[in-house]
Amino acid sequence: MSRPTKQIHLAAHFPGVNNTTVWSDPAAGSQIEFSSFVHLARAAERAKFDFFFLAEGLRLREQNGRIHDLDVVGRPDTFTVLAAIAAVTDRLGLAGTINSTFNEPYEVARQFASLDHLSAGRAAWNVVTSWDAFTGENFRRGGYLAEQDRYERARRFLHTAWELFDSWHGDEIIADKDTGQFLREPGPGAFAHHDDFFDISGQFNVPRSPQGRPVIFQAGDSDAGREFAASSADAIFSRHSTFEEGQAFYADIKGRLAKFGRRPDQLVVLPAATFVLGDTDAEARERAEVIRHQQVSGATAILFAEQLWNRDLSSYDPDGPVPEVDPLPGENTISKGRASVRMFDDRLATVRQWRELSEAKKLSLREVVIEVTGRQSFIGSAATVAETINRFVQQDASDGFILVPHIVPGGLDDFADQVVPLLQERGVFRAEYTGTTLREHLGLELPG
Amino acid sequence: MTPRPPLHLALALDGAGWHPAAWREPRARTAELLDARYWTDLVQEAERGLLDFVTIEDSLGLQSDRFDGPDDRTDRVRGRLDAVLIAARVAPLTTRIGLVPSVIAGHTEPFHISKAIATLDYVSAGRGGLRVRAGSGGAEAALFGRRQIPGITVADLDRPEVVALITELFDEAADYVEVVRRLWDSWEDDAEIRDVATGRFVDRDKLHYIDFEGRWFSVRGPSIVPRPPQGQPLVTVLGHNTVPYRLGARQADVVYVTPRDADDARRIVGEIRTEQDAAGRGDETVHVFADLVVHLADSAAQAADNRARLDERAGAPQGSDAHIVAGTPGELADLLLDWQSAGLAGFRLRPATIPHDLEGITRGLVGELQSRGAFRTAYEAATLRGLLGLARPANRYAAAAAATNSTAAV
Incomplete structure (x- = not known):
C-alpha cells in the first residue's frame, strides 16, 4: 500500500x-x-x-x-x-x-x-x-x-x-478603556531561572x-x-x-x-x-561547470588547500600538481572564523585521497578542489x-x-x-x- | 539681521502616548500597540508632517512607575517591542523621515548594536540613528544576571556612592558609543573593490581593527557590516543633569534636555557647550533639543480640559521630567520660537495622546510654523544627517591612513 x-x-x-x-x-x-x-x-x-x-x-x-x-x-x-x-x-x-x-x-x-x-x-x-x-x-x-x-x-x-x-x-492584557484596567493581574511575565549557565529573574x-x-x-x-x-x-x-x-x-x-x-x-x-x-540537462551541466570555476578561483583553491595542509602554500601553483609536502599536525592555526576548518578530521588521509584523485583523473590542484568541495x-x-x-x-x-x-x-x-x-x-x-x-x-x- | 536658523522637530513615540491615561482615549488604538501597522501609521503620519525624525522608546525591563524596578499597577500600558526592530519594520514603508530607536548600553553588546544600527541605516537608505540609554542596576541587571549592580531609588540620587555609580554607568555608555562609532568607521567607504583580476572582493587594507580596550569590554573589530550610508548614523542622548550632558558632549550629535523655560534652556545649552569644549569637540555640531510633553487643541481651554480629564482618569497629575504644554498649535509655535532663541536647535515633542496630539503636531503645529516661515515645506535632504545639517563625517581610520601616507611622502 x-x-x-x-x-x-x-x-x-x-x-x-x-x-x-x-x-x-x-x-x-x-x-x-x-x-x-x-x-x-x-x-x-x-x-x-x-x-x-x-x-x-x-x-x-x-x-x-x-x-x-x-x-x-x-x-x-x-x-x-x-x-x-x-x-x-x-x-x-x-x-x-x-x-x-x-x-x-x-x-x-x-x-x-x-x-x-x-x-x-x-x-x-x-x-x-x-x-x-x-x-x-x-x-x-x-x-x-x-x-x-x-x-x-x-x-x-x-x-x-x-x-x-x-x-x-x-x-x-484586557485593556478595558471604561474601567481603566489594562492588566488582568499585576506582575505579568514574571520569571526566575537558575542553572549553571544562567541566573536571571524579573x-x-x-x-x-x-x-x-x-x-x-x-x-x-x-x-x-x-x-x-x-x-x-x-x-x-x-x-x-x-x-x-x-x-x-x-x-x-x-x-x-x-x-x-x-x-x-x-x-x-x-x-x-x-x-x-x-x-x-546537458546545458545545465555545462553551466554548473562554469559556476564551479567561478566559485573556486586559483587563489581560492590555494586557500582551501592551506586549510587542509594547515600551512602556508602560497608558493604553489593552483594549476599545477597537488603539493608534495605533508600537512602540519595539531590545531588549525591558519584559518579562523570559518566552519569548514573542522571538516578535516584526518588531514593525512584526506591529503592522500586528494593525491590519488589527482593522479587518477590527471587533475590540477584547483581541479581537485573543484571536484571535492561541494558540487x-x-x-x-x-x-x-x-x-x-x-x-x-x-x-x-x-x-x-x-x-x-x-x-x-x-x-x-x-x-x-x-x-x-x-x-x-x-x-x-x-x-x-x-x-x-x-x-x-x-x-x-x-x-x- | 541674521536669518533664523532652521527649526528641527522630532517626535517621541511611546505606546499610546506619554500620558499614563492615553490608552483610554476613544481614539487610542490600544489593542494594536504590538502591531506593525500601528507603528507604521504613526511614523507615516510624522513623515507627512515633514518631521526630522521619530524616536522610539525602549527599556529592557517591563514599564514601571517606579524608578528601581517593576510596579504592581494594572492600570497602565505594560509590554512593548524592541525599538530597533520597530524602526527596521517601518523603514521600508517610509522614505525621508529619520528613525531613532532607543538602545540600552548596560548589559547589551556594543558589537551587536553597532551592526544593528548600521543595518537600520542600510534598510532606511541613510535615515538611521540611535538614542543611547545608560544601563541601570537592580532589577535591570537581574534580567541578564551577569553583574551585580545595586538598585537605585530616587531618594538616594544625591548620595555620593549613588552619584559615583551613575557616573560609572554613563562612563560605560560613553565607552559603548565609542565602540559603536569606531565599528561604523572600521570599513572605509571604498573597501569593497570586487577586483576580478586579482580575485579580491575587498581591499583588506581598508578594513580596520578598532582594538578598543576598556574597563567594561574590549572589542577587536572590524564590524561585519560595511560602513553605513551616513558614515556615522545619528547618536542622541537624553539628559537631565551634568553627568548625561557630559555623555552627550563627548559622543552625541543631538542631546535632548528638559528645561522649564527659555532661561533654563539657555543655561543648559551653556553647560553642554562647556562640556563639549572640555571633550575637545568644541568645533563639532552638537544640537540641543528640548523635550516637551504636548496637549494640543483648537482652544487653550480645550487643551487644558483634555489634560485635566486625562489627569483625573489617571488618578493624579502627570509626573514628567519634561515641561508639559497644553494649548493651541499657535501657542506652542510661539513657545518653540521663544525657546529656540535660547540656543536650542529643535524640540523633541512627546504627544500626550496618540493619535490626537500627534496629529496636533503634524497637522496643527507644523502648519503654524510653516506659515511663519519657521519650518520646512518639503524634505530638503535624503539622509537624517542631511536633514539636521550635519555633514557626512570623514572616516577616522581613512583620515589616519591618509595622514600616515602624507607623512611618509614628506
Whole structure:
C-alpha cells in the first residue's frame, strides 16, 4: 500500500560569506544593499516558499592572520534585516541564525518575540553555538566557553528563552478603556531561572507573540548537535544533500525523537541545497561547470588547500600538481572564523585521497578542489530538478530543502518561475499559502 | 539681521502616548500597540508632517512607575517591542523621515548594536540613528544576571556612592558609543573593490581593527557590516543633569534636555557647550533639543480640559521630567520660537495622546510654523544627517591612513 504523498517545504537562503557565492559575475549585485534582500525575499514569496533564511557573522574570517579577501566579506545584522523584510512580504517565514554563545537569553527572547509580533507570526530562530576565542574578541565575555560545553549552554539558553516566551500566556492584557484596567493581574511575565549557565529573574517585557515561540532550527551535525535538535528543535538545517546521506541522516534524526517523547512529524528535516538550471540537462551541466570555476578561483583553491595542509602554500601553483609536502599536525592555526576548518578530521588521509584523485583523473590542484568541495546538489532542466527534489522528499531523504542560490539577488528567479510550477502541478507543493504563520506553513503545532 | 536658523522637530513615540491615561482615549488604538501597522501609521503620519525624525522608546525591563524596578499597577500600558526592530519594520514603508530607536548600553553588546544600527541605516537608505540609554542596576541587571549592580531609588540620587555609580554607568555608555562609532568607521567607504583580476572582493587594507580596550569590554573589530550610508548614523542622548550632558558632549550629535523655560534652556545649552569644549569637540555640531510633553487643541481651554480629564482618569497629575504644554498649535509655535532663541536647535515633542496630539503636531503645529516661515515645506535632504545639517563625517581610520601616507611622502 502506498503512503500519502508528502508536501515539500522550500526555503531561500540569502547567499552569504563563502566561496559558493559568486560575486565576480556581471549579474552579481550588492551583498549589503537592502534591495538585494527584497529581491530574493519577494522571489521566494512569489513562489510560495515556506521561509527566507539569513545566516549570521560575528567576526570577519581570517587566513594567515589577515582578513580573508577572496570571498564576499560583510553582511548585515540578522534581526534588523528580517524585521525590514517583514515590511515587504506578507506570508513568507523569516528565519535567522542567532548565536547562543555571544548573546544573553533575555535579549534574544525579546528580539524574537518582537520579530514575531512585527511579522504577525513568521519568526524562526536557527540556534547555533560557537566557542572560539577568536569570535569572543568582539564581545564582553571574550573566549570564555569550552568547546565541549557549547551545546549544553545552547540547550540551557534555548530552554531559558522558552521560559521567557512562556512567561506571558496571552490573556494578561484586557485593556478595558471604561474601567481603566489594562492588566488582568499585576506582575505579568514574571520569571526566575537558575542553572549553571544562567541566573536571571524579573518580568519579561514582550507579551506573548502570535506563534507563542518562534520556530526553532538547529544546524549542528555532531552527535551532540543531533541530540539537541531531536530534543528541542522544530526543524533541522542539515548539510546532507545527497540522496543516500540524506536518507541515512533522516532516519537517524527521526529515530532520535521517540526518546524525547516526540513524534517524527514534529521535526522537519531541511538540508541546504544548491541548484543549476538549464533548458536541457546537458546545458545545465555545462553551466554548473562554469559556476564551479567561478566559485573556486586559483587563489581560492590555494586557500582551501592551506586549510587542509594547515600551512602556508602560497608558493604553489593552483594549476599545477597537488603539493608534495605533508600537512602540519595539531590545531588549525591558519584559518579562523570559518566552519569548514573542522571538516578535516584526518588531514593525512584526506591529503592522500586528494593525491590519488589527482593522479587518477590527471587533475590540477584547483581541479581537485573543484571536484571535492561541494558540487551543486541539483543540476538539470526544470523538469529534472523538480522530479529529483520530489523523489528525495517522497523517499525520505528530506522533508524539503533550504535552497542557496549562487548569486545575489536574482539567483532564485529561475527556480521560482520554472521549477516551482512543476512541483505545484504535481500537487506536492502549495499553490497558495493556506496559513499565515510559519508554524502553519511547516505543519507545526502551536506550543502549549 | 541674521536669518533664523532652521527649526528641527522630532517626535517621541511611546505606546499610546506619554500620558499614563492615553490608552483610554476613544481614539487610542490600544489593542494594536504590538502591531506593525500601528507603528507604521504613526511614523507615516510624522513623515507627512515633514518631521526630522521619530524616536522610539525602549527599556529592557517591563514599564514601571517606579524608578528601581517593576510596579504592581494594572492600570497602565505594560509590554512593548524592541525599538530597533520597530524602526527596521517601518523603514521600508517610509522614505525621508529619520528613525531613532532607543538602545540600552548596560548589559547589551556594543558589537551587536553597532551592526544593528548600521543595518537600520542600510534598510532606511541613510535615515538611521540611535538614542543611547545608560544601563541601570537592580532589577535591570537581574534580567541578564551577569553583574551585580545595586538598585537605585530616587531618594538616594544625591548620595555620593549613588552619584559615583551613575557616573560609572554613563562612563560605560560613553565607552559603548565609542565602540559603536569606531565599528561604523572600521570599513572605509571604498573597501569593497570586487577586483576580478586579482580575485579580491575587498581591499583588506581598508578594513580596520578598532582594538578598543576598556574597563567594561574590549572589542577587536572590524564590524561585519560595511560602513553605513551616513558614515556615522545619528547618536542622541537624553539628559537631565551634568553627568548625561557630559555623555552627550563627548559622543552625541543631538542631546535632548528638559528645561522649564527659555532661561533654563539657555543655561543648559551653556553647560553642554562647556562640556563639549572640555571633550575637545568644541568645533563639532552638537544640537540641543528640548523635550516637551504636548496637549494640543483648537482652544487653550480645550487643551487644558483634555489634560485635566486625562489627569483625573489617571488618578493624579502627570509626573514628567519634561515641561508639559497644553494649548493651541499657535501657542506652542510661539513657545518653540521663544525657546529656540535660547540656543536650542529643535524640540523633541512627546504627544500626550496618540493619535490626537500627534496629529496636533503634524497637522496643527507644523502648519503654524510653516506659515511663519519657521519650518520646512518639503524634505530638503535624503539622509537624517542631511536633514539636521550635519555633514557626512570623514572616516577616522581613512583620515589616519591618509595622514600616515602624507607623512611618509614628506
